[in-house]
Amino acid sequence: LDENLSFSNEKSKEFKSSIQINSVLPLENDYLITANTIGYKHKSTTNQNQLESKYLAFYFDNRFEESWEKEIGKNESFSYLEKVIPMRDGSYLLVGNSNNGSAAKGQDDFYLVKLGDKSSQEKRTYIEAYPNPTRDFVNVLINKEFEKATIEVYNLTGQHLQTKEVKYRSTPVLLGNYPAGVYILKINTDNQTESIKIIKK
Structure with a gap:
């Protein structure tokens, strides 16, 4: 119908x-x-x-x-x-x-x-963050091999709020103590850096 x-x-x-x-x-x-x-x-x-x-x-x-x-x-x-x-x-x-x-x-x-489709050629996202939006924490998932990695949290004014060393592919980052707004996660893996925008409710 x-x-x-x-x-x-x-x-x-x-x-x-x-x-x-x-x-x-x-x-x-x-x-x-x-x-x-x-x-x-x-x-x-x-x-x-x-x-x-x-x-x-x-x-x-x-x-x-x-x-x-x-x-x-x-x-x-x-x-x-x-x-x-x-x-x-x-x-x-x-x-x-x-x-x-x-x-x-x-x-x-x-x-x-x-x-699943084994022949799928869909481009894989190497860095993911969920849930997004979030109220308390966000889980950062790194879908590639790395030797050393860190996660840095910034607000929209560019103020550095925290740095977290990454030991595993999946790492929780707590945002519960910050006010509602938009934050930037900078994920540094070996010699590469990627950023993800996170909405904190």
Whole structure:
């Protein structure tokens, strides 16, 4: 339906087993739909029907043309998808539970699957800071190798407020004691310097 609740477009799809829709994620121009397959598979060894479930993901464009479909899970196991989390690199993390077909152990295991385009040539951001805007702290993520790094915090008048030595790729910087406004983080890695503007609420 469009924004006036008038008919716009439709898509139907047939499945061999029952499915339960988990989520519909509207992206910039596309849609990611995730679901669980639910069905019974006959086991000849026990002459019984065993409940089976797998993760299911579909990617559609804005005209509902299907770009790809992915079914994830082992046969004769019960893998139930609970949540889908979009990641910063454009991939998706599927989170749920699975017994991996084991009758004795592993019935409450987490089952994490990451879906992404390995052939993507999207330019990677080497320095990230989040959350932005923030009320208390900002986490600085350095997505490259470095030997020595520091983070310097400045206000808009150019006043130097703090310097923090970076030992890990992910470093929290506290801004809670500063008044609301705009601050500049200067990240020095080896012989390179990059700056990020941070909004403090």
